[in-house]
Amino acid sequence: MTYTIKEVATKVGLTAYTLRFYDKQGLLPFVGRDQSGYRDFTEGDLHLLHTIICLKNTGMPISHIRQYIDYVMQGPQSIEQRRQLLNTHREAILAQQVKIMANLKEIDFKLDMYSDPAASELVNEELAQAKAEKEAEGLPDPFILVD
Amino acid sequence: MTYTIKEVATKVGLTAYTLRFYDKQGLLPFVGRDQSGYRDFTEGDLHLLHTIICLKNTGMPISHIRQYIDYVMQGPQSIEQRRQLLNTHREAILAQQVKIMANLKEIDFKLDMYSDPAASELVNEELAQAKAEKEAEGLPDPFILVD
DNA sequence: ATAAACCTTAGAGTATTGTCTAAGGCAAGT
DNA sequence: ACTTGCCTTAGACAATACTCTAAGGTTTAT
Numbered sequence: 315m316t317y318t319i320k321e322v323a324t325k326v327g328l329t330a331y332t333l334r335f336y337d338k339q340g341l342l343p344f345v346g347r348d349q350s351g352y353r354d355f356t357e358g359d360l361h362l363l364h365t366i367i368c369l370k371n372t373g374m375p376i377s378h379i380r381q382y383i384d385y386v387m388q389g390p391q392s393i394e395q396r397r398q399l400l401n402t403h404r405e406a407i408l409a410q411q412v413k414i415m416a417n418l419k420e421i422d423f424k425l426d427m428y429s430d431p432a433a434s435e436l437v438n439e440e441l442a443q444a445k446a447e448k449e450a451e452g453l454p455d456p457f458i459l460v461d
Numbered sequence: 462m463t464y465t466i467k468e469v470a471t472k473v474g475l476t477a478y479t480l481r482f483y484d485k486q487g488l489l490p491f492v493g494r495d496q497s498g499y500r501d502f503t504e505g506d507l508h509l510l511h512t513i514i515c516l517k518n519t520g521m522p523i524s525h526i527r528q529y530i531d532y533v534m535q536g537p538q539s540i541e542q543r544r545q546l547l548n549t550h551r552e553a554i555l556a557q558q559v560k561i562m563a564n565l566k567e568i569d570f571k572l573d574m575y576s577d578p579a580a581s582e583l584v585n586e587e588l589a590q591a592k593a594e595k596e597a598e599g600l601p602d603p604f605i606l607v608d
Numbered sequence: 609a610t611a612a613a614c615c616t617t618a619g620a621g622t623a624t625t626g627t628c629t630a631a632g633g634c635a636a637g638t
Numbered sequence: 639a640c641t642t643g644c645c646t647t648a649g650a651c652a653a654t655a656c657t658c659t660a661a662g663g664t665t666t667a668t
Contacts, residue, residue, distance in 0.1 A: 316598055320614075331657055334616090339655090344591075346600030350664055352615050356598060358591035365571065368564040376655075387604055389588060390581040397575035400568055407565055411558065417515040418554055421547055424512065428544035434537040441536060444491075444505035451463055451503060453493030457534055466645075478627055481646090486625090497634055499645050523625075 316348075317355040325360070326367060340380045341366055343387060362386065372407050463495075464502040472507070473514060487527045488513055490534055509533065519554050 323330045336342055337353070344362060348354045355363070362383075369379045382399055385392035427436055445455050470477045483489055484500070491509060495501045502510070509530075516526045529546055532539035574583050592602050 318615080329657080330615090332655085335656060344603045346595060346598070346603065350615070351617095352664085354598065354600060356591070356594045356600070358587075358594050361591075365567070368567045371564045372561050372568065389604060390584045393575050393580050393584060397572060397580075400572050400575065404565065404568060404572065407561060407568075411561070414519050414554060414558070417518045418551065420512070420515045421519065421551060421554075425544060425547050425551065428540050428547065433540050433544075437537045437540060440505075444503070444509075447503045447505050448493060451493070451501065453501060453503070456491045456493065457536060476627080477645090479625090482626060497645070498647095499634085 315357070317360070319353050319355070322355045322360065322363070326363060328367075336366070336376075339376050341376065341383055343383065369403070372403065373410065374403055378403070462504070464507070466500050466502070469502045469507065469510070473510060475514075483513070483523075486523050488523065488530055490530065516550070519550065520557065521550055525550070 317325070319330045319333055323333055333342070333353075337345065342353075342359075342363070345359050346354045346356070366379055366383070369382065370376075374382075378399070382396060385396045385399065427433060430436060441457060445457060448455055464472070466477045466480055470480055480489070480500075484492065489500075489506075489510070492506050493501045493503070513526055513530070516529065517523075521529075525546070529543060532543045532546065574580060577583060588604060592604065595602055
């Protein structure tokens with residue numbers, strides 16, 4: 315059983331445009347064509363496409379995914395390179411996670427403030443300080459309070 | 462004490478170009494100007510910029526950050542909107558984390574395979590299956606094995 | 609046989625987020 | 639006064655990742 319580009323697009327949640335774009339970018343060199351020149355996706359192709367989507371979903375740029383696919387096309391001789399590429403990516407993902415979580419903590423701090431019953435007072439205090447600082451520096455007050 | 466655009470850029474790890482770009486995008490309406498028309502960042506401005514960078518680092522698009530800043534400029538009356546915006550973003554971050562972690566698991570599975578002493582055999586098995594499937598569908602074998 | 613619904617390619621267009629250049633003003637040191 | 643090194647703006651350019659249009663070929667149903 316093989317699949318058309320539209321069927322694959324539906325299956326994996328991408329558009330046919332995007333799949334053709336990926337092919338243009340060298341991400342799908344393994345996809346064959348039928349007698350009319352139409353792309354013919356096998357189950358194995360779907361498996362590889364799934365890997366491509368995993369890499370994409372974790373933020374790997376297309377150029378790096380292409381490198382990985384190039385390695386795959388070379389067969390078992392490139393296993394060590396693949397391992398290194400994926401491991402480097404893995405480290406990048408984890409580092410990114412740490413960074414995001416640190417930033418999320420600060421956002422949560424703001425959220426806590428906004429959820430406080432006295433939020434209005436707390437915000438007004440910040441605001442008063444910012445305004446005072448602007449005044450001390452001879453700068454105009456940029457906060458337009460319709461309040 | 463106030464800071465020039467270059468000092469701020471160094472302090473927060475962005476370029477002066479990027480800060481001007483953010484200003485153009487309406488992210489820095491609170492930054493004042495000195496008598497020469499130069500941007501004059503107060504400590505309070507740095508605080509707000511820090512929040513902007515937190516949102517940026519967690520993947521919020523500039524258009525949404527601008528919305529948040531617009532709310533901040535309106536004073537305490539917009540607290541509920543700010544809370545909603547940040548909370549929606551928080552949920553998006555967490556959902557993204559879950560997605561990334563699920564994808565990372567699959568990458569880790571590949572890494573485990575590539576790290577296996579019998580990696581070559583495992584990869585060859587996959588390859589043989591993919592080749593057989595191509596053959597069964599009358600498609601050419603796209604795998605160039607220099608091996 | 610003809611319409612509808614696919615598929616193909618090349619290439620144009622879009623969105624986002626910067627990054628830099630050009631032309632010129634301002635401030636400090638020699 | 640003049641050089642150096644800031645700053646300003648407008649706008650050009652770039653990288654990334656799509657997204658779509660145009661023109662045309664194929665397949666299927668009626």
